[in-house]
Amino acid sequence: MDGQGTDVIRVRSLSKSFGEVKAVCNVEFSVSRGELFGFLGPNGAGKTTTINMLTGMARPDTGAIRIGGIDCSRNPKAAQHLMGVVPDESNLYPELSGFENLCFCGALYGMRRSDRETRARELLEYFGLTAAAGRKFASYSKGMKRKLTIAAGIIHSPEILFLDEPTSGIDVASARQLRRLIADLNARGTTIFLTTHYIEEAEKLCSRIAFIVSGRIETIDTVGHLMSGYQDRQIMHFELSDTDEELCSRLAGEFPDLDCRVDSERKIHVESSKTIQVGPIVRFLEDRGVEIYEARKIRPSLEEVFVKITGIEAGEMNKEQEKKRKG
Amino acid sequence: MMKKWIAFWNILVKDMRSYYLKPPNISWGLVFPLAWTAAFFVRSGSGFESILSILPGVMGVSVLFGTTSMLAVTVTFEKKGRSFERLLLAPISLELLMLAKTAGAIFFGAVNAFVPVLIASFITDLSGVDWLSLVPVVILIAVSSTFLGLFIAVSVSEVFEAQTFSNFFRFPMIFLCGLFVPVAALPFWLQPVSYALPLTYGADILHRSIGGSGTMPTALNFAVLSAFCLFLFAISLRNIRRKWIV
Numbered sequence: 001m002d003g004q005g006t007d008v009i010r011v012r013s014l015s016k017s018f019g020e021v022k023a024v025c026n027v028e029f030s031v032s033r034g035e036l037f038g039f040l041g042p043n044g045a046g047k048t049t050t051i052n053m054l055t056g057m058a059r060p061d062t063g064a065i066r067i068g069g070i071d072c073s074r075n076p077k078a079a080q081h082l083m084g085v086v087p088d089e090s091n092l093y094p095e096l097s098g099f100e101n102l103c104f105c106g107a108l109y110g111m112r113r114s115d116r117e118t119r120a121r122e123l124l125e126y127f128g129l130t131a132a133a134g135r136k137f138a139s140y141s142k143g144m145k146r147k148l149t150i151a152a153g154i155i156h157s158p159e160i161l162f163l164d165e166p167t168s169g170i171d172v173a174s175a176r177q178l179r180r181l182i183a184d185l186n187a188r189g190t191t192i193f194l195t196t197h198y199i200e201e202a203e204k205l206c207s208r209i210a211f212i213v214s215g216r217i218e219t220i221d222t223v224g225h226l227m228s229g230y231q232d233r234q235i236m237h238f239e240l241s242d243t244d245e246e247l248c249s250r251l252a253g254e255f256p257d258l259d260c261r262v263d264s265e266r267k268i269h270v271e272s273s274k275t276i277q278v279g280p281i282v283r284f285l286e287d288r289g290v291e292i293y294e295a296r297k298i299r300p301s302l303e304e305v306f307v308k309i310t311g312i313e314a315g316e317m318n319k320e321q322e323k324k325r326k327g
Numbered sequence: 328m329m330k331k332w333i334a335f336w337n338i339l340v341k342d343m344r345s346y347y348l349k350p351p352n353i354s355w356g357l358v359f360p361l362a363w364t365a366a367f368f369v370r371s372g373s374g375f376e377s378i379l380s381i382l383p384g385v386m387g388v389s390v391l392f393g394t395t396s397m398l399a400v401t402v403t404f405e406k407k408g409r410s411f412e413r414l415l416l417a418p419i420s421l422e423l424l425m426l427a428k429t430a431g432a433i434f435f436g437a438v439n440a441f442v443p444v445l446i447a448s449f450i451t452d453l454s455g456v457d458w459l460s461l462v463p464v465v466i467l468i469a470v471s472s473t474f475l476g477l478f479i480a481v482s483v484s485e486v487f488e489a490q491t492f493s494n495f496f497r498f499p500m501i502f503l504c505g506l507f508v509p510v511a512a513l514p515f516w517l518q519p520v521s522y523a524l525p526l527t528y529g530a531d532i533l534h535r536s537i538g539g540s541g542t543m544p545t546a547l548n549f550a551v552l553s554a555f556c557l558f559l560f561a562i563s564l565r566n567i568r569r570k571w572i573v
């Protein structure tokens with residue numbers, strides 16, 4: 001290891017320009033062993049350029065990359081032993097079967113025939129592709145292609161897996177299944193570097209997230225911190241046996257820091273710039289004979305945090321990505 | 328070392344299976360030399376004894392087309408389909424990777440060259456052939472032609488461009504490299520162009536090995552042809568690093 005804690009990826013002052021365009025500008029981050037790290041940003045933000053530099057497919061103009069303690073600028077091929085890469089488009093060989101593709105990818109990492117065949121069978125089973133093992137890759141559905149591409153990325157049991165937009169362009173059921181598989185791979189100890197434009201995907205899967213916009217990292221934090229840090233208003237929803245405008249105004253009168261409104265027939269929305277003390281509100285309502293069915297603290301979504309930080313609507317980002325995919 | 332050999336061998340085997348050992352290519356490898364032999368045989372209007380004089384040219388053309396026709400297209404095709412990225416991400420050096428990618432074309436081209444030799448063996452006496460220089464020169468011509476194909480593949484981005492660019496080199500080489508027309512018989516202003524092409528040196532050894540009529544020392548021919556191989560391979564690797572690992 002690199003003697004720098006448990007970091008398996010360390011990136012310092014990474015920059016890359018294409019002519020006048022600064023694709024990546026002074027990017028710095030670290031990823032710990034076993035972490036599922038999300039790298040989020042709109043199209044053209046620098047996600048793929050960063051991943052290409054990390055995997056040895058592009059040369060940085062400046063900066064340092066260490067993968068598993070190996071200096072990638074000096075010895076990128078040594079670092080490639082440690083990593084598996086799943087690009088944003090499935091790039092296996094259409095003329096080979098699923099099984100042959102996996103065996104070929106294993107051979108590229110020097111795996112012996114018996115080892116790669118055993119591993120290929122295991123992965124086909126794990127990804128639910130055993131029945132299609134003998135079929136040509138060209139005949140696979142998009143979801144099956146993505147699964148086999150991920151399987152090819154981990155055929156050599158890499159320490160680190162780079163996943164570039166793994167669920168982009170596939171149906172909802174396949175995307176959900178893939179997310180479960182990604183989470184399971186991470187639970188088994190694989191460090192995962194995930195780029196995605198699906199914010200809810202990052203929210204569900206990632207322990208830490210970096211937002212990159214115009215080649216610069218805007219913020220890096222855990223999902224929990226990101227959400228709490230950008231929540232300037234505390235919000236609670238109460239579901240009650242009975243409510244009306246009068247109850248709301250009496251509640252606001254009793255607690256001047258709170259803004260209250262009736263949300264629906266039985267729900268009230270309480271908002272404050274300070275921490276909302278639930279106990280006194282509950283007592284106040286119970287004293288007035290109102291039964292409380294549910295009291296729920298509302299967290300902002302990661303999407304709201306993303307919009308606040310980047311000023312980019314997540315929906316727009318998804319549309320851009322779909323446009324790019326359709327060519 | 329063992330791991331690298333496994334990678335090398337599997338890239339070669341995959342390419343042989345996916346591209347070279349397909350029925351259309353095998354038939355191309357048989358029909359093309361046959362057609363060339365027949366064409367020149369008919370054109371010469373002489374008997375079977377003239378086979379030996381046209382054999383070096385037919386062998387040279389078979390190697391040139393056998394190597395460049397597939398390689399220039401397959402590398403461009405894989406680059407466009409992004410499967411080439413998978414190879415670039417593998418933990419093997421670019422030199423070894425490209426040797427593995429070109430080994431299939433070298434083998435295919437060399438085998439193509441011996442198809443007309445096999446045909447000739449049934450109709451004429453090949454006892455005077457210097458096999459000790461013929462076999463190495465066929466391999467060396469296959470290597471230089473393959474690396475020329477690689478250079479072309481790396482210079483273009485579309486499959487059709489690869490085909491067009493290949494023909495830009497291949498067809499003039501048939502007539503400029505002394506395969507059928509001696510270099511000395513070309514207009515004086517074309518002769519420098521001939522000496523700038525690798526096949527000229529290979530063709531000279533072929534003529535000497537089969538008919539004993541070379542114009543340059545064999546050692547010099549081998550040296551220049553080897554230098555062309557190294558130069559074309561080095562410049563192709565440089566272009567890959569510059570264009571594909573940006």
